[in-house]
Amino acid sequence: MVIQTADGWLLDVSHDSSVDAINLIIKLQDDKLVSFKQILKENTFYILPKSQLVGEDLFQQLSRNDQLIKKIFWDEKYIDLADKNKARLIGISTNILGNQTQLYRAFIKKLRMDSRVRSLYNTELSATQHFIYNQLKIAPTSKVRIKYKEEELLSVTKLDDDNDDIANPPFTMMHIGISSGNEPKLNVRLDNQTAVIFHGISDGSFGSFVNENKPDVAIIYADYHQDQCTLTSIHNVITKLSEHIVIIYMRDKTEYISLVEMVEKARFSYLPLKLASKYGMLRLIDSRITFELIRRNFVVPKKNTVSQHHEEIRTLENIIEMDKAGMIISPQIGLHENVAVLDFNDEYANIITRHNISYENFPNDSKTDEYSAILPSIVQELVAKRVHLKQFLKTQQPDSSLYSCCEARLDMLKQILVCLYGTSGSIWNRYSNVKVFEEINKLARQILLQAKDIVQIAGFELIYADTDAVFLKKNDATRKDYEEIMNQLIRETGLQMTLEFHYKFLVLLYIEADEKMEAKKHYFGLTYDNHLITRGIDTRRHDSPVFIKEFQETLLSKLFGCDTAKEVLTTG
Numbered sequence: 001m002v003i004q005t006a007d008g009w010l011l012d013v014s015h016d017s018s019v020d021a022i023n024l025i026i027k028l029q030d031d032k033l034v035s036f037k038q039i040l041k042e043n044t045f046y047i048l049p050k051s052q053l054v055g056e057d058l059f060q061q062l063s064r065n066d067q068l069i070k071k072i073f074w075d076e077k078y079i080d081l082a083d084k085n086k087a088r089l090i091g092i093s094t095n096i097l098g099n100q101t102q103l104y105r106a107f108i109k110k111l112r113m114d115s116r117v118r119s120l121y122n123t124e125l126s127a128t129q130h131f132i133y134n135q136l137k138i139a140p141t142s143k144v145r146i147k148y149k150e151e152e153l154l155s156v157t158k159l160d161d162d163n164d165d166i167a168n169p170p171f172t173m174m175h176i177g178i179s180s181g182n183e184p185k186l187n188v189r190l191d192n193q194t195a196v197i198f199h200g201i202s203d204g205s206f207g208s209f210v211n212e213n214k215p216d217v218a219i220i221y222a223d224y225h226q227d228q229c230t231l232t233s234i235h236n237v238i239t240k241l242s243e244h245i246v247i248i249y250m251r252d253k254t255e256y257i258s259l260v261e262m263v264e265k266a267r268f269s270y271l272p273l274k275l276a277s278k279y280g281m282l283r284l285i286d287s288r289i290t291f292e293l294i295r296r297n298f299v300v301p302k303k304n305t306v307s308q309h310h311e312e313i314r315t316l317e318n319i320i321e322m323d324k325a326g327m328i329i330s331p332q333i334g335l336h337e338n339v340a341v342l343d344f345n346d347e348y349a350n351i352i353t354r355h356n357i358s359y360e361n362f363p364n365d366s367k368t369d370e371y372s373a374i375l376p377s378i379v380q381e382l383v384a385k386r387v388h389l390k391q392f393l394k395t396q397q398p399d400s401s402l403y404s405c406c407e408a409r410l411d412m413l414k415q416i417l418v419c420l421y422g423t424s425g426s427i428w429n430r431y432s433n434v435k436v437f438e439e440i441n442k443l444a445r446q447i448l449l450q451a452k453d454i455v456q457i458a459g460f461e462l463i464y465a466d467t468d469a470v471f472l473k474k475n476d477a478t479r480k481d482y483e484e485i486m487n488q489l490i491r492e493t494g495l496q497m498t499l500e501f502h503y504k505f506l507v508l509l510y511i512e513a514d515e516k517m518e519a520k521k522h523y524f525g526l527t528y529d530n531h532l533i534t535r536g537i538d539t540r541r542h543d544s545p546v547f548i549k550e551f552q553e554t555l556l557s558k559l560f561g562c563d564t565a566k567e568v569l570t571t572g
Helices: 052-063 098-112 127-136 204-213 228-241 259-269 281-295 316-322 347-354 374-393 401-422 434-457 479-493 546-559 565-570
Strands: 004-016 021-028 033-039 044-049 069-077 087-094 117-121 143-149 152-158 173-178 186-190 196-198 217-222 246-251 334-344 461-466 469-473 497-511 514-527 532-535
Touching: 004 033, 004 127, 021 127, 021 152, 033 143, 033 152, 044 052, 044 069, 052 069, 052 087, 098 117, 127 281, 173 228, 186 204, 196 204, 204 228, 217 228, 228 246, 259 281, 259 401, 281 374, 281 401, 334 479, 334 565, 347 374, 347 401, 347 434, 374 401, 434 461, 434 469, 434 479, 461 514, 469 497, 479 497, 532 546
Parallel strands: 173 217, 217 246
Antiparallel strands: 004 021, 004 143, 021 033, 044 087, 044 117, 069 087, 143 152, 173 186, 186 196, 334 469, 334 497, 461 469, 497 514, 514 532
């Protein structure tokens, strides 16, 4: 048999419970789909006994249970982020197949109640997670190179291709919306094409449409009250016509999920598309941290075990000093002329990496022997991707498909970074540390105050500052003047910045209920390159009628069709 080599994309990783094997689906560059069955070598959970003595007794007892246990052994793993010493644990690989989950759960429950057991680890990982985290170690949807002969996969290797991280993998997506009623209609759309309506499952043209287009991923949008018979019928039609298709059910989701969003979530979390597209951000973050920990020789505690680092008793003075969010310097209400907005690039993410702030090492500034701290290592990878994408974006035409894809990818990565910071002190994050969240905010406030002093000493007026952006102006200042003060801020704060907008006119607004109270993130303005920028007004709101948005945009364009601020205020 000839060994073949091919490049492609990892479309799916799933557990086939009927044979207790992992199924890999790879889409090759020639659009061919290939599938391989893999044996799950590592499906182990761990027991921390209350003492070495009772541990030996438990080990001997469990060793006699040949029906449930395939392999039992002693091992040393890290169990606590803050403890650099390994613990001696009992490792257990079970004989229980995936379709015998009730038996597995009963076994785990019995162990939790055993007086000799202090803690259990890795009990909540699925077979798919075990395979990805311990054997595959490649994020689903990644570009890979495989070696195989017939149906046997010999090796799979991730291809590091920066340009491939910009364009979407060549997965064909089919979106299927289902209307309510006795004979529900199907609203079917391929990627960004026009939707096609089919009159129920009995409409034979639906099957023909699926067979003709052969999608790689089918996303079925249905509410929780949808008839299960209807969903089963759709599932049967699709799987009969497309053998290796990935089917994802999205419950109560009104907006179509994009391929960019699905891919970025899958690559970040090391989860297959089916899970990454449905999970909330906290579960995606938990999956990524779990992957990082396992490859660093840690074991994972039960999810609802609250981190011992989450919160502690503190003095009122300490709480007042530390428990604060980001800083906002109130806007100066009214019309301003020649205003520059300087924005810190991924400020919180760069604070995390620059100061090595992480769940396990705060307040110490130490690193483990083999790896950098967990949170900075994850964040640094995402920031590097955003920098690469931003550089690529400058080379593309705004109306190109790659430009749109790149923008969407940047936005998704930003959402992930924001959530990594935002959940760093959350009680629902099993590794959270409130001090980490507070320290990031504290450093951000210090940087903003430092920036305020620098620009004011240089003769600029600070008219507004919002967490990671400063709005400043100076009579007769040129763009070059603003770039020079930005470069000074970069040098003195150590963080990168961007001159995001240079406004010819900018209006900072008050809240609707009180003309004397300024509103945060409510403004509109015209840049020197004639772009109208609005924040917090009707043109930006999703619930605003189209004619209101159009009227407001026309009105603002007319208002700013002047040469000076005086003309803007006096023109009728």
